[in-house]
Amino acid sequence: MGVPLRQQLTVASYLMKQKLTGVKKYPLVLMLEPLFRCNLACAGCGKIDYPDEILDKRLSFEECMQAVDECGAPMVSIPGGEPLIHKEMPQIVAGIIARKKFVYLCTNALLLKKRIDDYKPSPYLTFSIHLDGMQDRHDASVCQDGVFDRAVEAIKLALGKGFRVTVNCTLFQGEKAHEVAEFLDYCMELGVEGVTIAPGFSYEHAPRQDVFIKGTAVKELFRGIFKIGKKRNWKLNHSSLYLDFLAGNQSYDCTPWGNPTRNVFGWQKPCYLLSDEGYANSFKELIDTTAWGKYGTVNNPKCASCMAHCGYEATAVEDMLKHPLKGLLTSIRGPRTEGDMVPEPIPQYVDEKPLPVFAGIPIRVE
Ligand code: SF4
Numbered sequence: 392m393g394v395p396l397r398q399q400l401t402v403a404s405y406l407m408k409q410k411l412t413g414v415k416k417y418p419l420v421l422m423l424e425p426l427f428r429c430n431l432a433c434a435g436c437g438k439i440d441y442p443d444e445i446l447d448k449r450l451s452f453e454e455c456m457q458a459v460d461e462c463g464a465p466m467v468s469i470p471g472g473e474p475l476i477h478k479e480m481p482q483i484v485a486g487i488i489a490r491k492k493f494v495y496l497c498t499n500a501l502l503l504k505k506r507i508d509d510y511k512p513s514p515y516l517t518f519s520i521h522l523d524g525m526q527d528r529h530d531a532s533v534c535q536d537g538v539f540d541r542a543v544e545a546i547k548l549a550l551g552k553g554f555r556v557t558v559n560c561t562l563f564q565g566e567k568a569h570e571v572a573e574f575l576d577y578c579m580e581l582g583v584e585g586v587t588i589a590p591g592f593s594y595e596h597a598p599r600q601d602v603f604i605k606g607t608a609v610k611e612l613f614r615g616i617f618k619i620g621k622k623r624n625w626k627l628n629h630s631s632l633y634l635d636f637l638a639g640n641q642s643y644d645c646t647p648w649g650n651p652t653r654n655v656f657g658w659q660k661p662c663y664l665l666s667d668e669g670y671a672n673s674f675k676e677l678i679d680t681t682a683w684g685k686y687g688t689v690n691n692p693k694c695a696s697c698m699a700h701c702g703y704e705a706t707a708v709e710d711m712l713k714h715p716l717k718g719l720l721t722s723i724r725g726p727r728t729e730g731d732m733v734p735e736p737i738p739q740y741v742d743e744k745p746l747p748v749f750a751g752i753p754i755r756v757e
């Protein structure tokens with residue numbers, strides 16, 4: 392775990408408060424998306440497939456602060472789009488820090504060199520740099536040559552200026568465990584605080600659908616990575632039980648309200664990943680009116696292959712609170728990489744294929 396003690400204690404005391412006050416659905420990380428516009432067009436991106444009038448929209452500083460205050464989560468992640476394009480971003484970040492929330496500013500780093508002096512190092516601010524692997528893999532993933540080199544240059548610059556820096560890595564088809572291990576070694580050499588790593592979610596709106604890894608292949612890949620990792624000292628920015636889930640050892644339902652999303656449309660139902668399920672006007676309305684039971688791997692075909700941290704990290708944290716000994720032992724031993732995996736979830740939904748039609752009338756065949 393790469394997270395500093397101050398942040399761990401703040402989050403732990405927030406979790407205790409939720410438990411003591413009996414709050415059932417509480418947010419852990421606010422996903423604040425103040426714009427969808429990006430200066431890249433990655434193959435697996437589910438965020439940039441909007442017309443120009445939507446890509447030109449921005450959440451204002453005031454709207455961002457209102458979202459942070461309404462939600463109350465101790466951590467705020469600012470993905471996008473590319474947040475550094477937003478003209479008010481330094482003000483937004485300063486406003487979140489003034490509220491003593493931990494902010495992760497997610498960036499592909501192309502603009503970081505130019506904009507870095509708009510920010511001041513703080514224990515509350517982390518640049519989370521998008522890197523999906525070593526040079527060939529990353530440049531292929533973002534569909535542009537030279538991006539890896541610029542991101543690495545930006546990481547070194549930010550570290551040199553005293554900023555907290557993490558790497559945000561998404562894994563796609565064709566990954567090999569030893570290549571991911573080599574990449575994690577490289578991140579540690581760079582001196583970043585930690586790496587966030589997860590399988591890419593198969594966004595319906597992604598330009599390409601053949602890039603995502605699914606089901607048992609994900610778990611086998613992670614077992615291969617963690618097997619190599621037993622002899623390394625990687626700092627991964629996840630709870631031990633989420634990593635154990637990725638390795639196929641935990642059977643979890645998702646906790647979509649753990650990472651609520653506010654973007655230019657409103658509060659997105661039910662989570663950061665699904666974008667066609669409607670919006671709420673306030674965080675309270677999101678919590679009160681979302682049909683949460685409709686979602687999750689077994690309940691909804693759109694969720695079928697999801698193992699994303701924005702859905703399952705909060706579940707793992709909740710499990711850790713209920714079973715601290717299991718969490719502690721998994722932290723010490725690392726995820727299990729041998730033996731049976733938990734069974735694949737059995738869908739409880741019926742695929743909604745179009746019904747056959749007879750003389751213009753749809754007929755249901757039992
Ligand atoms: S994945 Fe990130 S960097 Fe790539 S196009 Fe989407 S928002 Fe931009």
Ligand code: SF4
Pocket residue numbers: 645646647661662663664665686687688693694697698699701702703
């Ligand atoms: S499983 Fe949960 S987090 Fe994943 S897409 Fe479905 S609702 Fe969202």
